[in-house]
Amino acid sequence: MKSLCFYFQVHQPYRVKKYRVFDIGNDPEYFNDRGESNLNNRTIAEKVARKSYIPATRLILELLKRHPEMRxxxxxxxxxxxxxxxxxxxxxxxxxxxxxxxxxxxxxxxxYHSLAFFYSVPEFERQVTKHRELIRKLFGVWPRVFRNTELSYRNDLAAWADSAGYAGIISEGWDPILGWRSPNYVYRPVGTRTIRLLMKNYKLSDDVAFRFSSREWAEWPLTAGKYGQWLAEADGDTVNLFMDYETFGEHQWEDTGIFDFLEQLPQEIAKNPGIIFRTPSEVIASYEPKDEVDIPSVLTWADTDRDLTAWTGNAMQKAAIENIYALEDGVHLANDAKLMEDWRKLQTSDHFYYMCTKWSNDGDVHAYFSPYESPYEAYIAYMNALSDLRLRLDKRQPQKGVLQT
Amino acid sequence: MKTRILMFGWEFPPFHSGGLGVACLGLTRALSKLGTEVIFVMPKKLDITSPHTKIVFADGGINMRAVNVALSPYVTSTSYLRGRPKNGIYGADLMSEVMRYTSMGSVIAREENFDVIYAHDWLSFGAGIEAKHASGKPLIAHVHATEFDRCGGANSINEDVYAIERAGMEEADVVITVSELTKNIIVTKYGIPEGKICVVYNGIDESTMPSAGKGLPRLRKLKAAGFKLVLFLGRVTLQKGPDYFIRAAKKVLEYDPKIFFILSGSGDMEQGVMELAARLGIADRVFFTGHLEGADKHEVYSVADLFVMPSVSEPFGIAPLEAMKLGTPVLISKQSGVSEVVNHALKVDFWDVDEMANKILSVTGYPGLAETLSKNAKNEAHRLTWNVAAQKVDGIVNTLMRAV
Known part of the structure; x- marks a missing residue:
């Protein structure tokens, strides 16, 4: 039996409003844009919920009822x-x-959807714990499979998840890493005991997430029947389809037929007795690892580089991310919940992505979605907010003179 | 067979006072590299050697003294009258100069052999029209700036200039503008049908860059002492927005006193801008260098931490590209044609002095910003060449010739 494993990413950052130099020291609210722009977190959340989360989840709820075998x-x-x-x-x-x-x-x-693992493991652990608690509170479950921000992955992250007791971890199924191997198997990360690695089949995932509505694509239009056939023909034990949840209704609009595609897919899958829906945990329990996978430098799901350069590639991004993590000790000493929260909200990977200038190489501005007019605007707003945070921090910390007395 | 273009211009480096001459040089050189022959016509005899272009002078024999002063495509008719030298070499006013050039258009058209006529801006549109009438060959009118840009939002435009511009564009088979911004002006204010207007952005290359050299030791000293330098370079006129630069400087200095502002250029607002700086109490923080050329210009671009172009209305704006090519970060007004083609620049509405100050302070305060802008701007300027522009012009010329 071959598994079909869907994982959808649901994420929205707290976008930093247009924060000017003059606001430093005067305005401790960085994320409260109330205007018409794409920096208004409330209206974005409302819009994405309306266009994507609500209709997609309603449909999936209905499909899960209609197809008890669906996962x-x-x-x-x-x-x-x-x-x-x-x-x-x-x-x-x-x-x-x-x-x-x-x-x-x-x-x-x-x-906080951060890249903390690569900058501060203690901070990373605190964020993972906070997330576990929230999931427990809202959904009544403990997660067993770990997924890091932007699917970023490295051997030591797998080792960390292994010792933290996770059954599985997820990464991009990138050809240069896999070589002759297929992403459609369960693997064992190098240097780990029990944890298993599931890798994204990016070709089949991107057929839906990126290419679905592209008329230049030779396979357009993609029907559920055709796609079901491709899945049936795929090699290996499992096809891991990982994508942003906004694919349904936001990246691919309703009028592209994406919801009809989703609705018809389970019945097309059902036509192939060789395929079964499974969750990541079920996939891991169903197969022996095929091989050991060694990923010594960071692998992500972004661009053709599949590394961290979309977040840390230029001098602005490096400065921003280094500056935010440099505040860690101070933020802990300050003992101020709001300050801590703002500091963490500024760690979200999206902020650094908005500062990316890689598109200048291929001239494709639209390859990188951003609510800012330019990467430079994103950086200016971020650094000004960060300067204000630093000022708040300085005010909280006891003066040297006070300490001495 | 080589295509031959009969091109009417007004100025040509090194005898020019602004972007028009640079644009003519860049474009003709790139066109000739593509295999197109250009016969470049100028109103006055100048001491010019240009291997790629045959240059014809419309005046036959006026001596070199005639060249060096007030004739500039940027002067309005009235300011020409005011600034006109008194030795009587020129005609009674700018308009009669233009008329004299115009009347030569048909003479030259009969003497030369060519396929297409090409005229740069209103000063040479008349000559272009005359050449068209005499030869029956198609005319391309290239608009680098309109009367509305030159007046920079001032109360009144010169009706005579407007009439010549309009006649040239109406007579032209194709109108080329240097930006969408200019195209819009031409559609809305001159009533030219959108269908015959093509946008061809200006470019930049080594041949039109100011030459490198050492100079301005005082600025280098300030840099060494840890001061940041913010540069304005352009004509000091209403169109270029130097007053917004000074107002932004005032705001910036309230937050960071370790910055100096350099205002390079000359023009009719010089006095007013100096007075403004004094009134705002920042006279000691603003250097007025006057007009800079060659090595000095190169040096001031290079030494600056940020180049600002706050133009109120800028059809294109080559200066930011020059700064970018030298790796200097730029802040340009959104009311400029160059902002349509450049990604690696900070952009601001010319009237938004607060945002201008915010961005200046960000560049001087956050090294990551300056570094990223510098690196990417250099790469970008490298791609925006005259060759790209010439290829587009070549395509337009070929389409016209097929239609004939």
Missing amino acids: VSYSFSGIALEQLERYAPEALDLFKRVVETGQAEVLAETY
């Missing part, structure tokens, strides 16, 4: 769940009902 899995960032709770409770309620069916697995990640 899906989700990874929710903590800050996405927070925002849904505040701005789109209907979406959160639907997610809860999906998890209640027992046919959906929830994965572990960092609460």
Whole structure:
């Protein structure tokens, strides 16, 4: 039996508003844009919920009822769940009902959708713990499979997850790493004891996530029947289809037929007796690892580089990320919950992605989605907010003179 | 067979006072590299050698003294009258100069052998029209700036200039503009049908860059002492927005006193801008260098931490590309054509002095920003060549010739 394993990423950052130099020291609110722009976190959450989360989840709930053999899995960032709770409770309620069916697995990640593992493991662990607690509180489950931000992965992350007791971990199924091997098997990360590695089949995932509505694509239009056939023909033990949940209704709009495609897919899968839906945990329990996989430098799911350069490739990104993590000790000493929260919200990977200038190489501005006019605007707003945070921090910390007395 | 273009211009480096001459040189050189022959016509005899272009002078024999002063495509008719030298070499006013050039258009058209006529800006549009009437060959009118840009939002435009511009564009088979911004002006204010307007962005290459050299030791000293330098370079006129630069400087200095502002250029607002700086109490923080050329210009671009172009209305704006090519970060107004083609620049509405100050302070305060801008701007400027522009012009010329 071959498995079909769906994992959907649900994430929304707290975008930093247009924060000017003059606001430093005067405005401690960085994420409260209330205007018409794409920096208004409330309206974005409402829009994405309306266009994607609500209709997609309603449909999946219906499909899970109609097809008791169907399985899906989700990874929710903590800050996405927070925002849904505040701005789109209907979406959160639907997610809860999906998890209640027992046919959906929830994965572990960092609460703030950060790259903390590569900058501070203690901070990373705190964010993972905070996320676990939120998932437990909202959905009543403990995640067993770990997924790191942007699917970023390295041997030592797998080792960490192994010792933390996770059954599985997820990565990109990138050809240069796999060589002759297929992503469609369960693997054992090098240097680990019991944990298993599931790798994304990016070709079949991207057929839906990126190419579905592209008329230049030779396979357009993609029907559920055709796609079901491809899945049936795929080699190996498992086809891991990992994608942003916004694929349904936001990246691919409703009028592309994406919801009809999703609706018809389970019955097309059912036509092939050789395929069965499984969650990541079920996949891991079903197969022996095929081989050991060694990934000594960071692998992600972004671009053709599949590394961290989309987040840390230029001098602005490096400065921003180094500056934010440099505040760690101070933030802990300050003992101020709001300050801690703002500091963590500034760790979200999206902020650094918005500063990416890699597109200048291929001239394709649209390859990188950003709510800012340019990467430079993103950096200016971020650094100004960070300067304010630093100022707040300085005010909280006891003066030297005081310490001496 | 080589295509031959009869091109009417007004100025040509090194005898020019702004972007028009640079654009003519860059474009003709790139066109000739593509195998197109250009016969470049100028109103006055200048001491110019240009291996790639045959240059014809419309005046036959006026001596070199005639060249060096007030004739500039940027002067309006009234300011020409004011600034006109008193030795009587020129005609009674700018308009009669233009008319004299115009009347030569048909003479030259009869003497030369060519396929297409090409005229740069209103000063040479008349000559272009005359050449078209005499030869029956198609005319391309290349608009580098309109009367509305030159007046920079001032109360009134010169109706005579407007009439010549309009006649040239109406007579032209194709109108080329240097930006979408200019195209819009031409559609809305001159009533030219959108269908015959093509946008061809200016480019930049080594041949039109100011030459490198050492100079301005005082600025280098300030840099060494840890001061940041913010540069304005352009004509000091309403169109270029130097007053917004000074107002932004005032705001910036309230937050960071370790910055100096350099205002390079000359023009009718010089006095007013100096007074403004004094009134705002920042006179000691703003250097007025006057007009810079060659090595000095190269040096001031290189030494600056940021180049600012706050133009109120800028059809294109080559100066930011020069700064970018030298790796200097730039902040340009959104009311400029160059902002349509450049990604690696900070952009701001010219009137938004606060945002201008915010961005200046960000560049001077966050090294990562300056470094990334510098690196990417250099690469980008390298790609925006005259060759790209010439290829587009070549395509337009070929289409016109097929239609004939």
